[in-house]
Amino acid sequence: MPELPEVETTVRALKPKIEKSLIKTFELRNKNLRWPVSSNLAKILISKRVTSLSRRAKYLIVNLDSEYLLIHLGMSGSLRYLSNNISPQKHDHWDLCFENGMLLRYTDPRRFGSIHYTKDFKNHFLIKSLGPEPLSDAFDENYLYKISRGREVPIKTLIMNSRIVVGIGNIYACEALFDSSIKPTKKAKRITKNDSKALVAAIKKVLEKAIKAGGTTLRDYLNPDNSPGYFKVELQVYGRGKEDCLKCGRILKEIRMNNRSTVFCPNCQR
């Protein structure tokens, strides 16, 4: 399950491999991803050069000299940089093949991921409404405090809203709220300035920690070179419902919010 740290790790790993590479072909085996993959893509991409690779939210941005590919890994997607003599498997939906005999292979069993081509990624429908990056200076305690005023939704729902701040999935929302001692169900409009300060700091902390750990949030994620990351991030609450709180020892509670599993400590988080 690629969260922002996995996407960031993927970008860092692929950057030196594919930047400056010349595209030879794009081979599409299954166009039925989250959004149907454009059938024009193969034609468009022939002989284009990758000028840079970056990330916006959980999208990988492949810059082709002012044209762009937007790639999302969805729930189960991954990218690997491989030699072109390795046969694709069942869930390998497309290959971006380079002149040097290597390729970028997209694998995604659940097909929640996507790939789009655009000349103007900033105004692309998937990008234009996104809020600030959580690790940027724009995402600070004042921003979160102000934008949470008057909001009836739970604070957990708010920080998972990509119009408010991008890249915070269910796992890191639970972890950051635990770290900042805020109950997930607390109404956004009720968070204090101190809450906002603690939560922003916690979000940056857990994301940065996971990136430093090599982006390995969950069991089956592999980096583009097939390495499993350096070590797993120890999750404090996610997936630990009914287990002991690592701060106070009491029993962690698991509830559902917006149909998502939500774990917190009723004692530590208020």
Next chain:
DNA sequence: CTTACCGCCTGTCGGC
């Protein structure tokens, strides 16, 4: 405008 809910998918897991 905000909020709540739907649907897309398949591998994994627990229960019988």
Next chain:
DNA sequence: TGCCGACAGGCGGTAA
């Protein structure tokens, strides 16, 4: 042992 339903959940679209 094998079947089957529940679950996992990012996120845009839609309706209220």
